[in-house]
Amino acid sequence: MTTWFITGAARGFGLEIARQALERGDHVVATARTPEIVQDALPGHGDRLLTVALDVTDEEQARTAVSSAVNAFGSLDVLVNNAGRGLLAAVEESSDAEVRSIYDINVFGLLNVTRAVLPVMRAQRSGRILNVSSLGGFSSSAGFGIYCSTKFAVEGISEALHDELADLGIAVTVVEPGYFRTDFLDDRSLRTEGTVIDDYASTAGAVREAVPGLNHTQPGDPVKGAAAFLTLADAENPPLRAQLGSDCLEELEAKIARLRTESAAWRDLAVSTDHDDVLAPRSRDEGR
Numbered sequence: 001m002t003t004w005f006i007t008g009a010a011r012g013f014g015l016e017i018a019r020q021a022l023e024r025g026d027h028v029v030a031t032a033r034t035p036e037i038v039q040d041a042l043p044g045h046g047d048r049l050l051t052v053a054l055d056v057t058d059e060e061q062a063r064t065a066v067s068s069a070v071n072a073f074g075s076l077d078v079l080v081n082n083a084g085r086g087l088l089a090a091v092e093e094s095s096d097a098e099v100r101s102i103y104d105i106n107v108f109g110l111l112n113v114t115r116a117v118l119p120v121m122r123a124q125r126s127g128r129i130l131n132v133s134s135l136g137g138f139s140s141s142a143g144f145g146i147y148c149s150t151k152f153a154v155e156g157i158s159e160a161l162h163d164e165l166a167d168l169g170i171a172v173t174v175v176e177p178g179y180f181r182t183d184f185l186d187d188r189s190l191r192t193e194g195t196v197i198d199d200y201a202s203t204a205g206a207v208r209e210a211v212p213g214l215n216h217t218q219p220g221d222p223v224k225g226a227a228a229f230l231t232l233a234d235a236e237n238p239p240l241r242a243q244l245g246s247d248c249l250e251e252l253e254a255k256i257a258r259l260r261t262e263s264a265a266w267r268d269l270a271v272s273t274d275h276d277d278v279l280a281p282r283s284r285d286e287g288r
Contacts, residue, residue: 002233003027003073005066007056007113008083010037012182013132016226017080018042022049024230029069029076031083047072056083056109062116070120078128078233079117081110084150088211089193090204091145098193099146106150111157118170125169128233131158135178135248138241139255142200143207155241162240173238175229176252178245180220220245 004021008014009030015038018030022045030038031054038051050072052065069076084106087098110131121127136144137151158174165172192208225244232238243249263270 001026002077003029003069003075004078004080004233005029005031005069005076005113005117006080006082007031007054007109009051010034010041012082013177013180013222013226013229014080014082015041016222017082017229018049020223020226020230027073029065029073031065054083054113056113057104059112059116062112066113066116066120075124076117076120076127078130079114079121080229081113081129081131081154083109083113084132086144086147086190087193088143088190088208089146089195090143090197090200093193093195093197093200093204094146095193095195098191102146102150102191103153106147107153107157110154114161118165121165121170122168127170128238129158129161129165129170129172130229130232131161131172131174133158133174133176135176135243135245135251137174137176138248139251141207143204145204159240171238172240173232174241175232176241176243176248177225178220178243178248178251179214179218180222180225180245181218182222219247 002021004018004026006014006018006028009018010032014030014032018028018038019042021028022042025048027048027050028045029050029052030042031052032038033053033055035051035053039049042049050069052068054061054065056062066076085102087094087102089098114129117127117129131154133154134148134151136148137155140148140152155174158172162172190211196205228242228244232242243252
């Protein structure tokens with residue numbers, strides 16, 4: 001029986017992952033700022049569900065939540081770092097307070113929970129960490145630059161964790177959902193800066209105008225997306241990265257193509273900066 005520790009479980013992916021894990025008979029530690037919401041949404045699961053109050057920006061609260069989980073179930077098998085929120089604004093429009101606030105949740109909060117869970121998983125020599133990134137963790141866009149930068153950070157942290165923990169029996173996967181029909185674009189999850197700079201009307205401003213029409217028409221099905229998390233948790237050889245949604249996959253492939261084109265166009269500049277006693281990569285290739 002698998003024991004899950006899920007942050008941001010009051011709604012969206014977190015709630016649906018918890019629901020599906022419980023339905024197949026697993027133990028679930030569902031954390032949220034208001035755990036009563038989770039308890040009301042997931043009735044009838046008895047002592048297999050533990051709801052715990054957790055503000056991920058509070059490191060001590062994270063440690064307490066993990067202790068409660070271990071006391072209840074004895075182990076932690078899967079950590080889903082799902083808690084997070086968005087920010088819609090041009091980079092210049094984004095206030096220092098808002099930038100720090102979203103980093104506190106999306107990056108430092110993830111680190112708080114991960115540091116609290118890892119001693120348990122290291123002692124077990126087993127575990128899975130599923131860090132929720134985004135399409136925006138691989139490809140940034142106008143209007144979502146600050147949000148995407150937090151997910152870029154999650155990707156970098158996850159890559160390092162993957163290498164650091166592999167020999168300890170702990171697998172790390174960074175999950176990159178595209179646009180799913182959750183409440184992410186609602187006011188509760190996505191903040192919009194009050195400052196508007198007219199020069200960005202055709203870029204970030206156009207995105208700001210388009211977002212309300214996209215809400216709840218996104219292509220991704222959150223029930224199917226949550227099922228994918230269970231598949232990743234069960235996989236014998238899970239990937240470092242997993243894309244969810246055709247829109248995410250299409251953007252990933254398009255960006256890889258752009259990177260290849262740009263790299264080829266500027267290859268000579270790249271190799272021109274080596275010391276003269278370094279054999280350039282192109283010369284090595286041509287000598288084969």
